[in-house]
Amino acid sequence: MSYKIKSRIWIEHNNHVLLGEGRVSLLKAIEETGSLSKAAKSLHLSYKKAWHLIDSVNQSAKKPVTINSIGGKGGGGTTLTDYGKSIITAFDTINKNCWEFLDNQLAQIEDF
Numbered sequence: 001m002s003y004k005i006k007s008r009i010w011i012e013h014n015n016h017v018l019l020g021e022g023r024v025s026l027l028k029a030i031e032e033t034g035s036l037s038k039a040a041k042s043l044h045l046s047y048k049k050a051w052h053l054i055d056s057v058n059q060s061a062k063k064p065v066t067i068n069s070i071g072g073k074g075g076g077g078t079t080l081t082d083y084g085k086s087i088i089t090a091f092d093t094i095n096k097n098c099w100e101f102l103d104n105q106l107a108q109i110e111d112f
Contacts, residue, residue, distance in 0.1 A: 005102040009095060018060040019091045023053055027080060027088055030054075030066065036078040054078075061087065 010020030017023070029039035040050035057065050065084030069077050080088075 005106050013060045016060050024091050030078050031080050034077045
């Protein structure tokens with residue numbers, strides 16, 4: 001029988017969630033699609049919910065994580081800032097390291 005530790009992490013700032021798996025997934029979807037509405041659809045979120053999540057991240061972060069461009073002939077869009085890309089990378093690294101740590105801890109006691 002194999003045991004597995006389950007855990008979720010998130011980063012808070014002043015008691016508000018800055019990043020968690022859901023927000024990071026949304027930021028990655030924005031990076032892939034170039035659009036908040038397309039990102040929301042790809043994750044089966046309402047546009048309103050997605051907008052609220054991104055607004056929350058931008059309010060809690062030290063710098064803006066997204067840049068919005070107004071629609072027009074070519075349409076608007078949302079892109080990630082370099083800072084937005086860097087916090088995704090940092091979160092993914094923290095998450096990966098957390099899972100590796102937990103797996104190593106579990107391996108030490110798996111024979112109980």
